[in-house]
Amino acid sequence: MPSFNIVLACVAVAAARCLDFSTIKSAVEPWLPSTDSHSTHTIQARAPCDPLPSGSGPVALIDTPAMFSSNTLVHLPAQIATTPTLYTRQFVDQSASVNAAGYLGYVLLASYDTANCSAQCNAITGCNAFNIYHERDPLQEPGAACINPASTTNIKCAFWSGGSSAVNTANNVNNGQFRFSFQVLIAGSNGYTRIGS
Numbered sequence: 237m238p239s240f241n242i243v244l245a246c247v248a249v250a251a252a253r254c255l256d257f258s259t260i261k262s263a264v265e266p267w268l269p270s271t272d273s274h275s276t277h278t279i280q281a282r283a284p285c286d287p288l289p290s291g292s293g294p295v296a297l298i299d300t301p302a303m304f305s306s307n308t309l310v311h312l313p314a315q316i317a318t319t320p321t322l323y324t325r326q327f328v329d330q331s332a333s334v335n336a337a338g339y340l341g342y343v344l345l346a347s348y349d350t351a352n353c354s355a356q357c358n359a360i361t362g363c364n365a366f367n368i369y370h371e372r373d374p375l376q377e378p379g380a381a382c383i384n385p386a387s388t389t390n391i392k393c394a395f396w397s398g399g400s401s402a403v404n405t406a407n408n409v410n411n412g413q414f415r416f417s418f419q420v421l422i423a424g425s426n427g428y429t430r431i432g433s
């Protein structure tokens with residue numbers, strides 16, 4: 237993998253949560269750095285095979301892409317999630333995340349908590365939509381000497397301006413990517429927009 241700078245975004249309301257955007261497709265879109273209203277900076281890319289943090293989401297007993305996608309535990313929380321006050325649900329339990337203009341960054345959650353995600357969105361100027369989902373991510377930076385690391389599951393809460401023009405079924409197209417042989421996947425993806433936006 238060529239060496240490159242990873243864009244980090246630190247969401248203003250949770251400055252401790254400085255997150256690596258290199259693992260999601262929407263984050264490497266060229267528009268991201270200039271449209272992200274939160275503070276951004278660059279750091280040196282992680283070296284191949286460096287350890288990556290564990291997420292809080294469920295990991296299947298057998299660690300394969302297929303077992304991630306068929307694991308009931310990545311779907312059930314999405315299906316039973318309550319729609320937060322003042323929000324409308326745009327889609328439920330999808331296998332993709334939103335890729336659109338108006339991206340405002342994301343945080344990792346300790347649980348699949350739509351109320352928490354909406355409260356954090358409400359605290360961000362311009363945020364009026366969010367996408368919450370499970371993402372299958374590697375536990376090591378994939379590289380030539382670790383082409384298919386063990387996985388972890390992150391619970392991501394991604395923020396958007398643009399309301400239903402951003403977070404809608406048509407824009408819910410990021411269904412993962414390969415990083416060397418490691419397959420990044422999405423499951424249990426729900427989209428919500430603030431009523432009137």
Ligand SMILES: *[C@@H]1O[C@H](CO)[C@@H](O)[C@H](O)[C@H]1NC(C)=O
Nearest residue numbers: 344345346347351352355356
């Ligand atoms: C959301 O959850 C995180 C832990 O995942 C917690 O630190 C934060 O205080 C919560 N925020 C709100 C607004 O509930």
